[in-house]
Amino acid sequence: MDLLQGLKKGNKRAAAKLITMIENRTEGYQDVLKEIHKSSGKAYVIGITGPPGAGKSTLTDKLVKEIRKQDKKVAIIAIDPTSPFSGGSILGDRIRMNDLSLDPGVFIRSMGTRGHLGGLSVATKSAIKILDVYGAEYIFVETVGVGQSEIEIVKSADTTVMVMVPGLGDDIQAIKAGIMEIGDVFVINKADRDGANRTRAEIEMMLDFSNSEFKPAVKMAVAVDGKGINDIIDEIERHKEYLIKTDKYHHNRVTSAREEIVEIIKENITDKIFNDHLISSQLAELTQKVVKREIDPYTAGFNILKSIKL
Amino acid sequence: MFEKDKLSNIENSLDEYEKVTSKLLEKRPERREDFISGSGDSIKNLYTPLDIEKIDYSESLGMPGSYPYTRGVQPNMYRGKLWTMRMYAGFATAEESNKRYKYLVEQGSSGLSVAFDLPTQIGYDSDHSLAEGEVGKVGVAIDSLKDMEVLFDGIPLDKVSTSMTINAPAGVLLAMYIAVAEKQGVSADKLRGTIQNDILKEYIARGTYIFPTEPSMRLITDIFEYCSKEVPKWNTISISGYHIREAGSTASQEVGFTLADGIAYVEAAIKAGLKVDDFAPRLSFFFNAHNDLFEEIAKYRAARRLWAKIMKDRFGAKNPKSMSLKFHTQTGGSTLTAQQPDNNIVRVAIQTLAAVLGGTQSLHTNSRDEALALPSVDSVRIALRTQQIVAHESGVTNTVDPLAGSFFVESMTDKIEAEAVKYIQKIDDLGGAPKAIDDGYIQREIMDAAYKYQKEIESNDRIIVGMNQFQIEEERPTGLLKVDLSVGENQKLKLVELRNGRDNVAVEKTLVELRKVCEGSENVMPYILDAVKTYATLGEITQVMRDVFGEYQQSVII
Amino acid sequence: MDRPIRVLVSKPGLDGHDRGAKVIARALRDAGMEVIYTGLRQTPEQIVNAAIQEDVDVIATSILSGAHGTLLPKIAELLKEQGAEDILFIGGGVIPDEDIPELIESGVKAIFTPGTPTSETVEFIVNNVRK
Known part of the structure; x- marks a missing residue:
């Protein structure tokens, strides 16, 4: 239980080791989860999702740098698809967040999609709890929006940012059914490329069909150059305020608690x-x-x- | 190229030959099931006129010195003038490198080639925290014009041609060179040499980038424009396949990706308002030389022919100099082994032959100990002597393009060209080289080839003498050249002295001007030159540019 | 199920030659390991911070610029400071034999020089990683 003590004091090594324990389901992991549940639930979780090559990691990097200006502690969980052939994986999201690894107020953890006995979403949710208790006020979960468990992960976030790039016409058609529903903020990254306005119009048109109470906005960004970042943060804040004002925030947490129990069963x-x-x-x-x-x-x-x- | 009825005779005898050999094979199979080139391509047992029947001599080969330059860029090639024997050197301090240059010139080296240390290449002064441990290691440390003055002390810049391996901060080092020459009383229009200035391959393979793609391309076209007026004999870029090959590409990829980079530079310059025939004659290339003799020779010939076609057809160049691909060659560092290092002398000799038979304009030969450390003076001499033996004893320089017409070499030349064309088309489809790099396409192709090659070695499918076969118990050599850490300390002290001794108001003024120009669109070169002359440091100048332009973010492709 | 060995593959210093690092990253992946690749221009601090947060079993560094004598001992020292010497720390690249004893002394567990088959590195990791 030394690790738990360390975790509560905000020790990075302890947090890292506990995440490993959960990932590998090392003996005693359930006790850890039982213990930390009580003190979790404070962090605000932001999901970042979108197709490969959309620039999710770069965007996350810039969003986090901006949030760090408010001196809030941040954690990032970067989920990378595992090689389907060897079972091994190369996790490369960190490379786009290299300057963040020198910031003592940021914790970054990469996770592969294989090798989780209880499924990726269970492991991720547990990792979120650990980082919550570790003291992160914002937790970013970055993942490619494909596969059931990844969608589940994203669904459990408080605010989900959908990252798109210009010229994905057909892709948008294909994913609109599933993923469009879960986006709370839409970002067209690499907006300096041809077709950005068209992609924006297409997404806006689809959003018009949605009858949800909260109307997501579509924001343009060039993450590499840090353009559009503040806009996105404002939009995340707007969504957060909406959740709190309408009590959706609480409602969502009830839903995900229930889901978690069902999943465990x-x-x-x-x-x-x-x-x-x-x-x-x-x-x-x-x-x-x-x-x-x-x-x-x-x-x-x-x-x-x-x-x-x- | 051949008469129809004669070809059908050949066809018949080839059938006969195949029958005989296949019977032979039943009794005694060949050494391998598949014979592969250095790049992993299957090679047939025999090449005949049938393999090159479609070649039209005038169209595909032509005369040396004329379109499409397949046989060489000069009419009489090495009968007129040998290639420039240019040994890449530079380490530690400007003083020590200066000594090495003088030694090389005494030994018959006909051009200088400056290697800079990594902090210089990435625009950091020697006292920057990221320079820790790197100062003077892979080349000479240059922090300001002061160091550059020492580096070329006693070397008349109107007499030598100097090549500088510098990319992201190429404009700054070129400005320093111009300033040193001025102090020697040599005007810029007399300067001859090359800056590498090829940022795209830094993103792809070599890693000494600083700024993002767009401002980097602007800096490059600014240099093109400035030099076309002020330094007309200077080669403004050396579009490099060398590092792409070292990163593991095949020979066809080396040609395809390098020429695709070349296309991107030409397009950028045209977009910036330059006329193709104003800058294209000063474009130069830089290729690798690996061990597969015929593949390499074919590669250079294919690259020349393809570039000529691209410049003529795609860009409408009129000046023959815009169409002829001139290139420097370096022997393949990655082909050298740390085991039994003397064997490397033989490898380099084969590679030298390849480069010369392929018609190179200049050549650096690697030293036997480069897989271990920086080369020693003795090793550098052997490497230079290798070139001199090929030049004066082997006889291959007596006639132009001696392998032309070889069924094998011509068909290999065609094949490499065709494969390179495919890569260029794919890159065009992706929106050009910068986009293809952004998307990681080029890096992924290279990495796939590199990994395949590594696996071939590990499964002993590919034999590297002394490494996976014919090994011996050996003592590793000692007494290798090492750069002392005191070099870094000395550079730091020199920087303190410099900053105390110069007119800091003047420095600040030129840096403010430079910032304004970077933010605008005027050519940056005159302003960099002003800053350099006030002894503003390389780090200070690039910092201004970093502030305005930002920094490049690597695409991770594994 | 066996848990995968987690390895941080990194390039310390300013050296941009990443063929070796990438080849080894692929080979480790194909051996079923989870590789966290941090790319070029990493400071010792960045490498150790990443290693701790990722809770890796192994740090594999590649360096060809000759700066190994400064950078590798610094990484080893930071690992000690963090009480993380149990992470298996290895290096590869153009490193002269005569420099190796000093690096081992500083805390690097093994140095792999040019020509080492990737299978040898894989084997070393499997045999020496903390259990």
């Missing part, structure tokens, strides 16, 4: 079932029968369900 049920020897052999046996067309998969599934004792 689901995960543990799955673990229990598939780690059970009897069920494993029953499953193997029934699978053979399904393949031979002796029984159908529905009957097989319900047969197994019947023999489960929780």
Whole structure:
């Protein structure tokens, strides 16, 4: 429990080691999570998402530098897709935040998308809690907006910033259904490139169809040159005020607490079932029968369900 | 190039030959399943007239010294004048480097080539915190005009041609060179030499960038413009494939990416209002020489032909000098092994042959100990002697482009050109070299090739003598040239002295002027020259530019 | 499931030659490791800060400029200051043999010189990383 003491005092090494513990589900990790839950819930979580190459890391870097001017402690969790072939990964988001690694008020952690026993979203949410207790007032979670677990992560943020680049016409069509809904602030980065205004118009048109109470604005930025950063911060603030004023802030936290509990239940049920020897052999046996067309998969599934004792 | 009926005879005998060899192979298979070039391309067992039947001599080759320059940029090549033997050197202080230059000139070196240390290349004075441990290490430390005066002391700048490996702050070092010459009584229009000034390959492969792409391109075109009027004999850029190759690219990528960079510079200059024939004759190139003799020779020939076509067709150049690709070559540092370093002498000899048979205008030969440390004087001499042996004893300089017409070399030349064209098209599709670099396309292609090469070595599919085969137990050499840390301390002291001794009001005034010009659009060169002459330091000048332009952010591509 | 070994691959100093660093990053990835790549121009402070926040098991640095004698001992010293000497700290690049004992003395665990197969580096990491 030395680490927990350290964490509460704002020790970086302790925070880092605890995140590793959660990521690897080292024995005792649940006790840690139980312990820190009480003191978490203070940080404001900002999700940064968008397609690869949109400049998310650079934008995060600039946003954080701006927020640091208010002397607020900041943490960043940068999630990088893992190589689908080797299981290893190269996490390179940090490279765009190099100056931040000398700022004592900033903590950056990179996470791969593989190798999380309980799923990435569970690990990320736990890491957020740790960084919250560590004392971060703002936590940025940066991730490519693809894949179910990443969308879940982004959904759990208080404010989500969707980063787009000009000339993504078809991509916008493709992602509008899923991701457009979760954006609270829209940014067109690299806005000095051709087609920025068109992309903006397209996004605005789609947002017009949404009937949500909060109308997100579309902001132009050239993150590399630090252009448009203050605008985005103002927009994040506007969203934050809206959340607080309408009590959405509380409401969202209820939703995500509930989701978290459900997730823990689901995960543990799955673990229990598939780690059970009897069920494993029953499953193997029934699978053979399904393949031979002796029984159908529905009957097989319900047969197994019947023999489960929780 | 051949008569139809004769070709069909050849076709028949080739069929016969294939039958014979395949029978032979059944009994005794060849040493390898696939024979690959240095760049990993499959090489056939035999090349015949059939491989080059489409070549039209006048169109594809032509005479040396005329379009498309495949056979060389001068009509009589080395029969007239040998290439410039230009040894890249520079380390520690200006005093020590000055001694090395004088030694090289005495030994028959015909041009100087200045290596700067990393802080100088990235625009930091020797007392900057990031310069810690780096001062004088990979080249000479230059903080101000004072150091430059010492560096060229006793070397008449109207007699030598000087190449400076400097990129992001190229304008500052060029200004210092002009100022030193002025003090020697040599006017700028008499100066001959080259600045590397190629920022795009810094982003791609070499890493000594400072400013973002746009202001960097402006600085480059400012230099083009300034030199076309004031320093007309100066080569304003050395568009470099060398480092792209060292980073692991193939030969075709070296040509394709380098010429794509070249296209970007030409476009930028035209956009800035310059006329193509005003600046293009002063563009020069810089290529690598690796061990695969024929591939390398074909590479230089392909690059020349392709550039000529690009300048003529794409940019409408009229002046033949705009179309002829002149290049410097350096032997491949990454091909040298730390194991059995004397073997490197042989590698460098092969690479020298490649560069000369490929028609280079100047050449640096690497020293055997470069995989270990900075080269010693003895090693540098051997490297220079290698060039002299090829020049005077090998006989390859007696005639122009002796390998032309070789079925293999011509078909390889065609192939490299075709592959380079594909890369250039892809880069055009992405919006040009700067965008392709931003998107990481070029870096990714190079990295893929580099990783493939590494795997070939580790699986012993590619043999590197002394490294993965034919190893011996050996003692590593001792007594290698090392730059003392006191060099950094001395430079710091000299800076303190300089700042106390100069007219700081004048310095400040020129820096304020420079800032205004950077913020506007006027040519920066005259203002840099003014600042340099007041002994403003390199760090002070680049800091002004950093403030206005910002800094480049690397694209991470692995 | 075995947890992946986390490695920080970094280039200290001003040297821009990153072929070696990138090749080793790929090789470590292909060996199933999680590589955090921080790129060029890293100060010892940046490297150690990143290593601590990322809680890496290994710091792998590549340096070809000859500044190893200054920068690598500085990294080792900062690691000691932070009580993080348990991180396996290794280096590679153009480093003369005669400089190696001093670097090892300062706290670098191994130096890999030109021509070392990546498999050797992978093996060294697997065998020497804190368990």
